[in-house]
Amino acid sequence: MGHSTIQKDFYRESGKYLSHFQILKKCFSPNLHYIYWLRNAQKHSKPSLLGKIYRLILRHYQIKYGFQIYPETEIGEGFYLGHWGHLVINPKAKIGKNCNIAQGVTIAQANRGKNEGVPIIGNEVWIGPNAVIVGKITIGNNVLIAPNAYVNMDIPDNSIALGNPAVITSKMNATEGYINNKI
Structure with missing residues (x-):
């Protein structure tokens, strides 16, 4: 079974491939939480309903956490934000x-x-x-x-x-x- 981009990003933090539930538990960390929403926004095209919803949620967390990273940015797997700010x-x-x-x-x-x-x-x-x-x-x-x-x-x-x-x-x-x- 292949691992999702989100799983590969979260692997960088823990050294383990996590289940969806384990990933959600790790989302208490602002940097991982932001990556979670960024990758979900990247999965869906901007004009689609899910694309619009994920981008709206992402915009909220851009303001909350101070990350200005957009879904349009090409970012390879295993992306890691060491700290938030x-x-x-x-x-x-x-x-x-x-x-x-x-x-x-x-x-x-x-x-x-x-x-x-x-x-x-x-x-x-x-x-x-x-x-x-x-x-x-x-x-x-x-x-x-x-x-x-x-x-x-x-x-x-x-x-x-x-x-x-x-x-x-x-x-x-x-x-x-x-x-x-x-x-």
Whole structure:
């Protein structure tokens, strides 16, 4: 039997595939609760009745928890929000599998200049608190973006981005110990 995207997201938190009832019990945590409603909204098209209902519920929790993540955002399985609190992700951004995003992160569009557009983020990327990722850039796989980093350039696979502006250091196991319970 295959596991749903919600089960794969919740696996990242517990290391276990949970039943629907067990998932609902975990929804007391605001970050998991938000992921639950986000994934349900993503399953249904916007014009459908269920799509409208799920988006209305999601909007309520966007305001309540401070997450600005939209159903239109492409997010791979194994998505993990480490903490809850202000978080902004442009709806056109793309995020890979097994990604962790901490509180205070902004993933934004640049409206002018050579990097006009939105970021594409690879698999197994850990984004620390208050990091800013902006523009039409590509973040590779196995990348750690340190807390408070400002990233407006491509980051290759197997790297650490640290500082403002970010300085990139090559590191083979960049996210080891940071991204647990991979799917």
